[in-house]
Amino acid sequence: MKIVVVGATGNVGIALLRVLKDHPDVEQIVGIARRPPGNDGPAEAGFGGRVQWVAADIVSDDLRSAFEGADVVVNLAWQIQPARERGQMHLTNVHGSRRVFDETLACGAKALVHASSVGVYAAGPNNKLVDENWPHTGISTSSYSRDKAAVEAMLDRLEATHPELRVVRMRPGLVFQRAAGTEIAHYFLGRLVPRSAVRPRWLPAIPLPPQIRFQVVHADDLATAYAAAITRDVRGAFNIAADPVLDVERLAAFFNARPLPVPLRLMRGLASLGYRLHLQPTDAGWVDLAAQTPLMDVTRARTELDWQPRMAADAALLDLTEGIRDKATGPTPVLR
Secondary structure, eight states: OOOEEETTTTHHHHHHHHHTTTTTOOEEEEEEEEEOOTTTTTGGTTTTTOOOEEEEEESSOHHHHTTTTEEEEOOOOOOOOTTOOOHHHIIIIIIIIIHHHHHHHHHHHHHEEEOOOGGGOOOSSSEEOOOSSOOOOOOOTOOOOOOOHHHHHHHHHHHHOOSSEEEEEEESSEEEEEGGGGHHHHHHHOOOOGGSSSSSSSSSEEOOOTOOOEEEEEEEHHHHHHHHHHHHHOEEEEEEOOEEEEHHHHHHHHHHEEEEEEOOOHHHHHHHHHTTTTTTSSOHHHHHHHHHEEOOOOOOHHHHHOOOOOSOHHHHHHHHHHHTTTTTTSSSOOOO
8 A cells, every 4th residue: 555645744744654654554655745854864764764755845846746656645734834924824725735635536546534623613512522523614713724624625525526535534633742842832832931931830820711621632642543544444534632621720730830710802812912913923813713612522533443542631731841841843843
C-alpha cells in the first residue's frame, strides 16, 4: 500500500509517519510539505528510509507525480497563522484542500483521509456529548471554523458524486505534544505571556469563563487513530479525544492555581482588543469556538477503529507545557 501524507511535517504528520513506517500493510510513504526535512534530515531519523520527501505547496505546485500510484491520500495541510492574512489562509485551507481532493481522484486512490476538527461543529450543548451526526456547519465568528466547515461541505459533494472513493473525516479535539510546544506558543500566546510561566505552580490564577471547556488528544494517540482509518475499511467521520474534559476547575487544579471565572463577554472583548493592538496573535473567534463547540462522543472511534488513547488529556497537557517551557520544536523550524 502506498500512502501519500500531505502536510507531513506538522503537529500530526510526523507522529503519523512514525506509526505508518512499521505498519505491515504499508509499503511506501510519500511525505509532502512546503519545507520537507529531506531524506537525510532530522525528521528522517528513525524512519529507516521509509519516507520519500517531496517539497510542494498545495496552493500552487504540481502534485501529480507525487500522488501517482497512491492507494490512500491523507490531507493534514492546514494554516492557523498568519491570521491577519485571511486571504492567504483561505487559499491554503480551502483552495489547497480542493486541489488535494482533485489530485486524489485523478490518481485513482481508493481512499481519502482528511484532517477535520471539533471546530467544524455548529454550536452545541455543554451538558451532553454529541456524536458525528451533529451539524458540521461551524461557528460563524471563527474563520478557522468557517474554513473547516467549507472543506467538509466539499467532502459532502465529493462523496455524493464519487461513492467509489472511501472518504474519512477525522475530527479531533486540540492536539498536544511536546514537539509542538514552540509552534503552539507562537500561534496562540501573546508577547505578554512568558513561556517559563506556562507550567504548574507558576500561574497564580486561571481567568476563564465557565463556558469554556475543551477536549484534547495527544498527537501519538491521534496518529494511531489515523493509521486505523487508513488501513481499515471504514468511512465517514470520527470524533477523537481523550478523557477528561478540561474546564476551568480542572485547569486550575493542573496548574495548582486559583480558578477565576470571568464573564464571557469580558474575555471576548479583551481578546479582540489584544488582537487589534498586536499583543496576542488570535482574534475573538477562538474564544467563541472554545465556548460554543460541543463536547464529542468518541464511541464510534473506540468501536470501529478499536481506538483507545494511551495518554489522558491532562497528561497530554503536561507534555505540551513542558514543550513550551523548553522551546521544543518539530523537524522544521516554526515559520515567523
